[in-house]
Amino acid sequence: MSTDTVTPLDEHRYVLNMGPQHPSTHGVLRVILEMEGEYVMNPQPVLGYGHRMHEKMAESRSWPNFLPNAARMDYLAALIYNHGYVGVIERLAGIEATPRAEYIRVITSEMNRLQSHLLWLGVLVLDLGAFTPIMYTFEDREKLIDILEDVTGSRLTYCYMRVGGVVRDIDDKFISRTREYIDWQRSRMPMYENLVTGNIIFRKRVEDIGEFTPDLARRYGLTGPCLRATGIPYDIRRAEPYSVYPEFDFDIPTETAGDCMAAYKVRFREIEQSLRILEQALDKLPDGPVMAKLPKKIKLPAGDATYTVESPRGELLYHLTADGSDVPYRMKIRVPSFSNLSVLPEICSGMLLSDLCACMGSLDLVIPEIDR
């Protein structure tokens, strides 16, 4: 890549290197920007700074040993990544988790989604230059993480789900704290609406920036809130229901404008939907064991299985091929951020540099997930 930076360009054009340690790239993403004045003519992302060969690791050790790795790919949605991995093993081996475990998985996954969205809300506004909202979102997020810490034992890289169930049962304290949290978060949403959504500077920075169109989404495999901002109500929780999601009543928020503001509004409304799912799941929570009765050693039969879950950033797919041994033959992980980032050169050409930050912020990139 170093030859790119020294290629002579036109008189007016120059190359600007953004990252790999730029605060608004949220990790080790490097973007080579071909600039003309303050306009970005051709942004090219450079990936691989955080590559840890997670797929290869899955193929070189027995399947239970991959459990802690799943959480390390996307540090903001560790439980959802856990869920996908145990889901694919369960589907291949024909195991069913207990009903209570499925509910706990949904509850903790939604809490994980909430904290991811809260962090996104804070850092998007931070990227645009406003510092205050991140302090408020972190206060909310801290409450959530404390609740999750109490049941899972860790704060960020959870390793909570196991094949057949979850590690630890939730107790009444967890339920009452979560209910308290739901009320608290609901009372905070009008404040964010006034502080962030209604702010004239914020609106000017994100409205009509970026063009997410259904056609672009189809060509690049754009998923998640950015896809829903183009008006397509595609959410794995509804399109390909997994776990106990069909039992809950929730909406898929969509917007039609297709700009960064639409993506912002979709995510903002998803917070309320997650709270609704949480509330219903806590009401319906069945009794029973949290771990299914399983043989001590689970054998993976030869064959392949696919399991798709909705991560806060879009569609997360695990595809596992086994050859009858303990070690998976091939593990393919389709991460949402990779496809979401690939639209960057197309939608950000001809944009102001400061708008590029807004655009990357609304894609909600998590770089370790892309590099994995």
Added chain:
Amino acid sequence: MKEYFALIFTGGKSLIVGMMITLREFFRPIVTVQYPRETLPVSPNFRGHTILIRDEEKEFKHRCISCKMCQRECPSGCIDLAGEKREGVKGMVLVKYHLDFTKCSLCGTCVEVCPTDALDFSDEYRHVGFTREEFHYDLLAKVEEKE
């Protein structure tokens, strides 16, 4: 011209709304914890590095039978333990239990597979050191010195 003043008006309004929110926040109780001087209680379910549970009833004050299940199941290979046969003692006696905490990912597999429930998570979250060797814990020594 009219639009220009309308913009100034809406801009000023959103500024006042934002300022009101920060002002209200100013009178709310402080949530920041001044960390080194004050600490929050650690949840009993917190997963720190693993420790051997101290059991006064046992001869060697722990329940480990050196079966090496944890060593075999560990995804990161961070456990190194050894046992030996001794005259007059039934079973194996643990002589070494090293935990390389630099590699540990706190998944809890060792705690789950242990047949005698000899392992547990500690609530230690402050780990500071200058060399890697400072994070190579000798769990056997830890359980012996804990009175």
